[in-house]
Each structure stands twice: as structure tokens, then as C-alpha cells.
Amino acid sequence: MKKDEQANVLLSLKNLYRLFTVKDYPVYSTGILGEKSKKGLTLVKFWDECLLYEWKSTKHGKMIFRKSGSQNRYHSEFCNRKESFPLYEVYMQEILDGLNAETFGSQVLIFEKFLKEKNYNHSVLVQKLRKFLGMVMESDPWLSRECGEKLIFWIGYIEKKQKDFSQSFGDAWLFTLLSLHAMAGPEISGAKMKLVRNREDLKPEYIWSCIYQESGETRQSFLTLRNCELFRKSVKASHFFGREEELYDLKEMFFNSGKYLISGIGGIGKTELMRQLVSWMEQEEVKCRIAAVQYEENLAASFSRSFLNLTGESVEERFHESIYHLSEEHQEKTVLFLDNMNHTEEEDPYLSELKDLPCTIFVTSRQKHLDGFTTFGIKAPQKSALSLIFRDNYNKILSREEKDRLSRLLEKEIFQHPLTLKLLGKAGTYYFGNWDYLEEELQNNWNDVAEEFGLIDMYRGLYKLADIGETGSQLARMFALLPYQEIDRNFTVMFFQGFLKKNETLGEALGRLVKFGWLEDTGNGYRMHPVIAESLCTKDFSEAEFQPFWERAQKCFFPKQASKDEDPRMEEIAWLVFQGISRVQGAVSGQLVALAAEAARYLELPVPMCGKIQKLEKRCAQISNETKFMVACLTETKPEQNEEYIELFREQLKKRTLSSEWMLFAISDFCNRLEQSSNYECYREICDLIFQQKDNIDYKIGYALLQTNMQMLKLNVKKAEMWVERGILMCVQWGHSQRILDFLYQKAECHMFLQEKEKLADCLEKIEQIRQIQRKRQVESEFVIWQLRGQLAAMDQNMEEAAYCMEQATDRCKMYCGEKNQMYSAMSEELARMYNAAGRREESLACHLAVRNQLLKNGYREGSMLLMVDNNMSVVYLDLGRPEEAIPYLTEALELTKENGLVGSAVAEPTWNLARVYRALGDEEKEDIYLKAAVEGFRECYPPEHPKRIAAEQRLKERQGQ
Numbered sequence: 009m010k011k012d013e014q015a016n017v018l019l020s021l022k023n024l025y026r027l028f029t030v031k032d033y034p035v036y037s038t039g040i041l042g043e044k045s046k047k048g049l050t051l052v053k054f055w056d057e058c059l060l061y062e063w064k065s066t067k068h069g070k071m072i073f074r075k076s077g078s079q080n081r082y083h084s085e086f087c088n089r090k091e092s093f094p095l096y097e098v099y100m101q102e103i104l105d106g107l108n109a110e111t112f113g114s115q116v117l118i119f120e121k122f123l124k125e126k127n128y129n130h131s132v133l134v135q136k137l138r139k140f141l142g143m144v145m146e147s148d149p150w151l152s153r154e155c156g157e158k159l160i161f162w163i164g165y166i167e168k169k170q171k172d173f174s175q176s177f178g179d180a181w182l183f184t185l186l187s188l189h190a191m192a193g194p195e196i197s198g199a200k201m202k203l204v205r206n207r208e209d210l211k212p213e214y215i216w217s218c219i220y221q222e223s224g225e226t227r228q229s230f231l232t233l234r235n236c237e238l239f240r241k242s243v244k245a246s247h248f249f250g251r252e253e254e255l256y257d258l259k260e261m262f263f264n265s266g267k268y269l270i271s272g273i274g275g276i277g278k279t280e281l282m283r284q285l286v287s288w289m290e291q292e293e294v295k296c297r298i299a300a301v302q303y304e305e306n307l308a309a310s311f312s313r314s315f316l317n318l319t320g321e322s323v324e325e326r327f328h329e330s331i332y333h334l335s336e337e338h339q340e341k342t343v344l345f346l347d348n349m350n351h352t353e354e355e356d357p358y359l360s361e362l363k364d365l366p367c368t369i370f371v372t373s374r375q376k377h378l379d380g381f382t383t384f385g386i387k388a389p390q391k392s393a394l395s396l397i398f399r400d401n402y403n404k405i406l407s408r409e410e411k412d413r414l415s416r417l418l419e420k421e422i423f424q425h426p427l428t429l430k431l432l433g434k435a436g437t438y439y440f441g442n443w444d445y446l447e448e449e450l451q452n453n454w455n456d457v458a459e460e461f462g463l464i465d466m467y468r469g470l471y472k473l474a475d476i477g478e479t480g481s482q483l484a485r486m487f488a489l490l491p492y493q494e495i496d497r498n499f500t501v502m503f504f505q506g507f508l509k510k511n512e513t514l515g516e517a518l519g520r521l522v523k524f525g526w527l528e529d530t531g532n533g534y535r536m537h538p539v540i541a542e543s544l545c546t547k548d549f550s551e552a553e554f555q556p557f558w559e560r561a562q563k564c565f566f567p568k569q570a571s572k573d574e575d576p577r578m579e580e581i582a583w584l585v586f587q588g589i590s591r592v593q594g595a596v597s598g599q600l601v602a603l604a605a606e607a608a609r610y611l612e613l614p615v616p617m618c619g620k621i622q623k624l625e626k627r628c629a630q631i632s633n634e635t636k637f638m639v640a641c642l643t644e645t646k647p648e649q650n651e652e653y654i655e656l657f658r659e660q661l662k663k664r665t666l667s668s669e670w671m672l673f674a675i676s677d678f679c680n681r682l683e684q685s686s687n688y689e690c691y692r693e694i695c696d697l698i699f700q701q702k703d704n705i706d707y708k709i710g711y712a713l714l715q716t717n718m719q720m721l722k723l724n725v726k727k728a729e730m731w732v733e734r735g736i737l738m739c740v741q742w743g744h745s746q747r748i749l750d751f752l753y754q755k756a757e758c759h760m761f762l763q764e765k766e767k768l769a770d771c772l773e774k775i776e777q778i779r780q781i782q783r784k785r786q787v788e789s790e791f792v793i794w795q796l797r798g799q800l801a802a803m804d805q806n807m808e809e810a811a812y813c814m815e816q817a818t819d820r821c822k823m824y825c826g827e828k829n830q831m832y833s834a835m836s837e838e839l840a841r842m843y844n845a846a847g848r849r850e851e852s853l854a855c856h857l858a859v860r861n862q863l864l865k866n867g868y869r870e871g872s873m874l875l876m877v878d879n880n881m882s883v884v885y886l887d888l889g890r891p892e893e894a895i896p897y898l899t900e901a902l903e904l905t906k907e908n909g910l911v912g913s914a915v916a917e918p919t920w921n922l923a924r925v926y927r928a929l930g931d932e933e934k935e936d937i938y939l940k941a942a943v944e945g946f947r948e949c950y951p952p953e954h955p956k957r958i959a960a961e962q963r964l965k966e967r968q969g970q
Contacts, residue, residue: 351375
């Protein structure tokens with residue numbers, strides 16, 4: 009730790025995070041967490057996953073911990089405990105208002121779960137905490153001596169009381185207390201926090217008894233965190249109308265046990281019913297074990313995030329641990345609540361595991377069927393209850409006449425929807441001032457259709473009635489064009505001003521949409537409900553309709569632009585722009601196509617997603633060669649077969665009208681595409697053209713990248729490694745940190761090929777560090793990382809783990825590149841090898857054959873890909889004890905080396921396997937011929953410690969000894 013840092017140690021959320029992740033903070037020692045446990049654990053991720061949901065979801069907590077929209081300065085200021093942060097007092101008061109043994113204990117459970125899963129070092133944590141608090145007392149201006157001494161007292165107290173509760177619990181309790189103080193800011197030493205430090209109901213013994221010791225016969229226990237929608241505060245009974253019978257039915261289901269799918273359309277009230285049931289169970293102290301899970305992504309991932317005391321490292325392992333906890337026999341009833349399950353069993357195969365569990369299960373969903381479950385449909389409440397829902401959200405008392413008219417309105421099935429009535433109630437001042445017109449519209453124009461279609465029809469009718477003006481209509485359509493998410497206020501100020509007329513203000517225009525219920529004001533921005541957005545799609549979205557938006561968006565993309573790492577807000581802007589353009593219909597201009605290409609390049613979108621830009625291009629009557637080339641760079645998968653693309657590339661290299669960032673991107677992408685086809689002539693031509701641009705460092709880096717790829721395709725691994733080192737050196741010298749990953753991936757491939765385990769592990773660590781710094785989250789990076797993990801596992805002889813990693817890599821590659829892409833074929837080929845090494849021969853053979861058929865179908869005989877498949881298939885046949893079936897493939901492999909002018913390992917590998925084949929067949933003469941040739945080849949291209957070279961040399965000695 010640096011001296012200047014020692015003089016400024018504050019009790020902040022950032023410094024508490026650093027205790028876990030930085031070895032020399034505040035003093036050097038072995039880490040609290042192992043290196044593997046820290047990977048990917050950023051400051052934002054740590055507090056997002058480890059802080060109690062109730063504390064993050066208060067009014068001001070949502071502002072502090074917001075993740076969407078523009079860059080959140082509040083989060084940075086809060087975690088760093090800046091003096092300029094304005095919300096310390098009001099936010100801490102929100103937390104203290106709800107602070108009790110239950111919420112404090114829930115936070116302790118979250119931290120304890122984290123510590124156990126990360127296999128933390130207790131003694132190092134205690135040592136660091138003592139030193140840290142000592143330094144804080146010396147330098148933190150807001151920490152009084154009384155406060156510091158009391159916090160240090162609790163460390164000693166926890167150590168003495170280890171017989172009364174577990175180590176991990178005590179450490180989690182301490183960390184909860186410190187976190188509360190870190191969030192208090194200047195109030196850290198005030199009277200309110202002094203009370204927290206001394207409250208009897210927050211002492212560790214009491215919290216331990218509340219969590220782990222059952223008091224009496226009717227105590228509940230929780231298998232999961234209480235960090236989901238079901239544990240948000242339920243609606244008070246005085247505002248929960250018309251669901252008494254359904255709630256009673258749910259109670260009976262609970263007592264009868266079984267599996268129930270609580271089904272209904274969005275906004276009908278499924279989740280709130282579950283909240284009411286859970287609330288009743290707590291109030292009545294029903295004795296049971298509860299697991300509450302918020303469904304996200306898939307069931308395995310949801311379980312992995314929610315269940316306590318899981319030890320497995322992979323999602324799959326943690327999922328099966330969760331299943332075990334739900335299945336184990338226990339004297340109390342076990343009940344699982346799964347909220348907002350939005351997939352079918354075909355989309356999420358893990359769901360099929362639920363029907364065999366012995367516990368009671370409640371699942372809320374829009375789905376109408378789940379195998380093994382009884383469907384309990386949630387319909388609209390009674391008319392009287394619907395009336396109360398409206399009136400509860402209406403801002404004035406209804407007259408007798410208005411009540412009668414409301415009653416007539418509720419005869420329509422379309423209005424028998426709780427969420428809709430809440431929205432109508434909030435906007436009711438306007439609509440119910442025009443009863444006659446509204447009723448006439450209802451009678452003449454609206455269909456009385458239920459479900460989502462009916463809601464959309466109703467919203468369209470209301471939209472016609474609303475007096476929101478031309479600007480309001482344009483802004484509403486703008487929100488309908490964009491994806492369903494919170495749109496940050498700053499974004500609206502940056503991009504929506506062009507829709508305003510003279511003397512209009514954006515705040516007033518958006519406020520009017522909020523007043524009528526078309527938008528929801530989230531505090532940080534605005535959100536439009538997807539049903540409302542769909543109802544506004546009465547006509548196609550045209551480019552001209554949103555011209556003010558496109559004009560402002562175009563100004564965001566320019567040469568030498570800050571990267572996503574330097575300006576995270578820009579990533580959100582690019583995503584919204586790309587998604588908006590994707591929904592435009594009809595004819596488009598070349599400028600809009602270019603804007604879509606700029607956004608896609610900035611986002612580094614995969615090829616399948618960029619297909620949307622190709623569709624735009626086809627609807628463009630006039631398009632420049634520069635824009636054509638931009639689109640081709642993003643979408644072309646077989647450049648060597650597209651003469652127009654090659655000609656555009658030549659033209660741009662000579663004209664240099666596009667930015668150097670675009671050209672370096674094009675060169676890098678061109679490398680990847682040609683790597684899949686092995687068109688050496690095309691490689692050499694482009695290399696020569698790039699080499700001529702000697703005055704531009706971007707082109708020099710591109711040249712090094714092309715040379716690296718070319719040498720790898722020829723299996724000249726040592727030369728490839730030389731070009732990698734040159735490329736990395738240029739990137740470092742000229743500040744092109746964004747391109748270092750391109751070379752590191754190639755460097756890792758060299759180490760994989762040469763079976764250099766330590767170098768590969770070091771390379772993987774550097775890649776993951778850079779990805780974390782550069783915030784690389786896209787699938788393209790992910791599948792390479794999984795591939796490298798698989799290779800390391802294989803080198804450790806953990807073949808099942810290697811196969812699992814390659815399955816993950818292949819799935820992600822398929823998502824990014826598509827099944828027809830040769831990168832996917834390469835990943836699948838590697839997966840086949842892992843299957844064989846794991847003893848899964850038939851799966852391996854099927855995978856090899858699928859890859860081979862795809863290569864032949866696409867006419868790929870150039871390069872080393874088909875050769876490798878043939879060679880790898882021969883290994884499977886040898887392992888299956890069917891050596892004679894390997895001969896045709898190895899014969900073809902050697903023919904391919906001659907066709908493509910390949911030498912070195914490209915020849916040595918199939919030669920070695922032919923020697924193995926003839927040994928298995930008992931033909932010693934042919935074995936000797938191929939064995940000698942293989943040893944000579946291995947000695948030319950592999951180091952002495954390479955396992956294949958060792959095996960070949962050992963066999964040759966045996967033969968010569970005979």
C-alpha cells in the first residue's frame with residue numbers, strides 16, 4: 009500500500025471491497041480470498057450482489073444503485089465516500105427506518121453466503137480488519153474515537169464468542185455492521201449510529217438465535233436469501249381488494265401440498281397474491297422451510313443465485329445442490345416459491361426437474377401449462393373490487409353520477425384488469441371529465457376482448473382521446489420505438505429536444521405523458537409499459553418521423569472517440585440507437601445505415617445481430633462505397649468468395665476516407681474471416697497493401713495481426729509467436745491497449761498448440777484481467793475464455809471438466825457466430841477431441857463427422873482445418889479399437905498437406921497416427937516407416953518436453969532395441 013494511501017484511509021464501501029480483493033491493502037498478507045475467487049469480482053458487481061435488496065430499493069437507494077441509463081455518478085461518490093455526495097442523511101434514514109433483527113439478519117446471511125462460497129481465510133480477515141480500523145481511526149475525519157474503539161471492541165467480542173456461533177456468521181455480522189457505518193457518511197459518529205452500535209436486538213447472539221435457532225413450535229426457516237420481489241413489502245390489507253377467495257385457495261393448496269402453476273396475464277396480480285400468502289405465513293408463524301426464488305435467465309442460474317450454503321463452483325453443481333436441499337427429508341414442510349417463470353420446458357430444460365421434487369411448489373407465470381403442475385388461473389376480481397382499485401388510485405372523490413358511469417365501464421371485460429385500472433385511476437382526472445365521449449367511443453369503436461390483445465385495443469382507444477398534442481404524440485412514439493427499459497433523464501435531454509416546438513419544455517411534455525399514464529416516472533427517468541408501447545404501433549416507424557433523434561445520435565460517433573471503458577454512458581447510447589434503427593420500416597437513407605453500422609461496431613455486436621443492418625442496406629436506394637464497406641465488415645463471413653468486398657477493401661486501403669479505427673477493425677475482422685478459409689493469396693495481397701501504409705501505426709498493428717494469423721494457419725507456431733510479441737510491443741508503445749487482446753488470444757493459441765501449460769495459464773490470467781479492465785462482456789470474448797479453461801483442464805487430465813468448458817465455449821460461439829461459421833466448426837472440433845479424451849467415444853465421433861460434413865459442404869479443403877478433423881477422427885477410431893477405419897482419413901490428411909504446401913506438425917501428426925494404426929494392425933514394417941518420419945517431424949516443431957514427441961521417441965527406442 010502506497011504512503012499517500014495510508015494517510016487517507018476511510019471507512020467506505022470501496023475500501024471494504026478492497027479488503028477482500030487487494031493483497032497489500034491495508035497491509036501486505038496472503039489474501040482473504042483466493043485468486044480464483046476474486047476473478048470477475050468488480051466493485052459494482054460485489055455491492056450489487058451482496059447488498060440487501062431492501063436497502064438498494066428504497067427511494068434514494070434506487071438512485072444510488074441504478075445500473076441502467078447514463079453513468080451513475082451517485083454510485084461512485086457513495087462507494088468512495090465523497091464529501092460532495094448529497095444523500096447520506098436521507099438515505100441512511102431510509103435504512104434505519106426499516107432496520108430490525110430481520111433485515112440486519114438478512115444482510116448477515118448474504119455476507120455469510122459470500123464468505124463460504126469464496127472459501128475465505130478467517131484469520132487473515134481478522135488481522136486485516138484490526139489493522140484497517142486502526143488506520144481509519146488515524147485518518148478518517150468523520151470517525152470519532154468512541155466509534156472506532158467500539159467497532160474494534162466488536163472484533164474482539166466476536167473472537168471470544170466463537171463457541172456461541174460459527175466463525176463465518178461472526179465475520180458476516182462484523183461486515184454488516186461496518187457496511188452500515190460506511191454508508192452513513194458524516195453521520196457515522198452521530199447519535200443514530202451510536203444507537204445502532206449498542207442495540208440489543210442487533211447483537212450477534214440475538215441475530216444468531218433469530219436465524220438459526222427455532223423459538224417455539226411455529227418458527228420458519230429459509231433456504232434462500234430474502235432478496236427477491238416476493239419479499240418486497242406487500243400491499244396493506246386495507247388496499248388489497250377482491251382477492252380473499254383466491255388467497256384462501258392458496259392457503260388450502262399450501263396445507264394440501266402439491267405443485268401449482270399460478271397463471272394469468274401480466275398485471276393481473278399473481279406476484280402480489282404470493283406476497284400476501286408469504287405475509288400470512290409469517291404473521292401466523294406457520295412452521296415450514298421456505299425457498300423463494302426470482303426466476304431470471306433459467307432455473308439453474310436462478311437457484312444458484314438464491315440458495316444459501318452452496319459449495320459448488322459451477323452453476324450446474326450449485327443447481328443440483330439446491331435440488332438436494334429441496335429434496336432432503338425434514339420434519340417441517342418445505343415450500344418453494346418461484347416467481348415470474350417466463351420460459352417453456354423446451355426453452356429451459358431445467359424446469360423438468362421440478363415435477364419430481366417432494367416439496368410443495370408455487371410458480372407464478374404467464375404460461376398456462378407446466379408438466380406435473382396443477383394450473384390455478386388468476387382471473388379479474390369482482391366488479392366491486394375493481395371499482396375500489398380504481399378509486400384507490402383516483403385523486404378525488406367520485407360523485408354518484410361518476411360512480412354509476414364507472415360501474416357501467418366495468419361491465420366491459422377489457423376494463424376488468426387491476427393494472428389497467430390503476431393506470432386509469434391515476435389519469436382519471438382527464439378521462440372522466442369526458443364521460444359522454446368516452447362512453448360513445450366504447451359503444452361504437454372498441455371490441456370487448458380480454459387478454460393482452462384487448463388491452464392493446466383499449467390503450468389505442470384511450471390514446472385517441474388523450475389531448476397530449478403533436479409533441480406528446482411524437483415523444484410517445486419515440487418511447488415506443490426504443491426497447492422496454494428505463495430511459496435516463498439525461499438521455500431524453502440529449503436526444504429528445506429536437507421534437508419540441510417554440511416555447512415548449514421537455515419536462516412539461518414528458519410530465520403530461522406521465523399524467524395520462526403513458527409513461528411511468530421512475531425518479532431517474534421514464535419507462536413505457538410494453539403493452540402501451542405495442543398499442544402505439546398503429547403505423548410503421550419511418551426514418552423521417554424520428555429525424556431529430558437521428559441527427560443528434562449521429563453527433564455521438566466520431567473519430568478518436570472514447571471507448572466504452574472510458575465513457576460507459578456511450579455504450580448505453582449506442583445500444584438504444586441500434587435498437588431504435590432496427591425497428592424502422594420502409595425505405596431508409598445511406599446516413600441511417602451508416603449510423604447503424606457505427607453503433608454496431610462500437611457495441612462489437614455478433615454477426616447474426618448485424619444481419620439487421622444488411623436488411624436496412626437492401627432498403628436503401630443510394631448508398632456510398634464507404635457505407636457498403638462498413639456493412640460488409642460487420643456481416644461478411646466469406647470475404648475470399650466476395651469479389652465486391654475485396655475490391656471495396658482495396659479501395660478503402662488506398663483512399664483512406666474511413667477513420668483509422670474503422671480500418672483497424674476491418675483488418676482485424678478480415679483476419680478472422682480469412683482464418684476460416686485459409687486463402688493465402690488473398691492474405692498476401694491485403695498484407696502488401698497494408699504494409700504500404702507505413703505512416704500509420706494502425707496499419708502496422710494490422711499487418712502484425714495478419715502475419716500472426718497467416719503463420720498460425722501454416723502451423724508455423726514459433727513465427728506466429730514472434731509476430732504476436734511484435735504486435736503487443738507496438739500496442740503498448742503507441743497506446744493501443746484495445747488491440748492487445750487480439751494478440752493475446754493468438755499467443756494463447758500458440759501455447760495451446762505447444763502444450764505449454766504454465767504459459768497458457770499466465771496468458772489466460774492476463775486476458776481476464778484486461779477483459780475486466782476493458783469491461784469485455786460480449787459473447788465473443790466469453791467463448792474464447794471457456795476454450796482456454798478447457799485446454800488447461802485437459803492439461804491437468806481433468807477431461808470431464810475440459811469437456812464441460814468446451815461445451816460452454818461451443819454454445820457461446822454458436823450464439824455469436826452462427827452454426828455455419830467456421831469458427832463454430834473449429835470449436836465443435838475441439839469439443840469432439842475433449843469428448844474422446846473423456847472416454848465419450850461415440851459423442852466424439854458424431855461431433856467430428858458433423859464438423860467434417862459442414863466443411864465439405866462449404867468446400868473448405870484449403871488450410872489445416874479439414875486436415876485436423878481427419879487426424880482427430882483417426883484417434884477416435886484407434887481408441888475404439890477400429891484402427892483400419894482410420895486409414896482413409898489419415899491418407900486424406902497427408903494429401904491435404906501436399907495440396908496446401910503444409911509442413912512441420914501438419915505432416916508429423918497424421919504420420920504419427922499412421923504409425924499407431926499399423927502398430928495396432930501388426931504391420932511392423934509400415935509402422936517403422938511412419939514412426940521414423942513422425943519423430944523427425946516432431947523434433948523440428950515440438951520442444952523435448954512435448955508429450956507426443958516423448959511418446960514417439962520412446963516407441964522408436966523400443967523398435968530399435970528390438
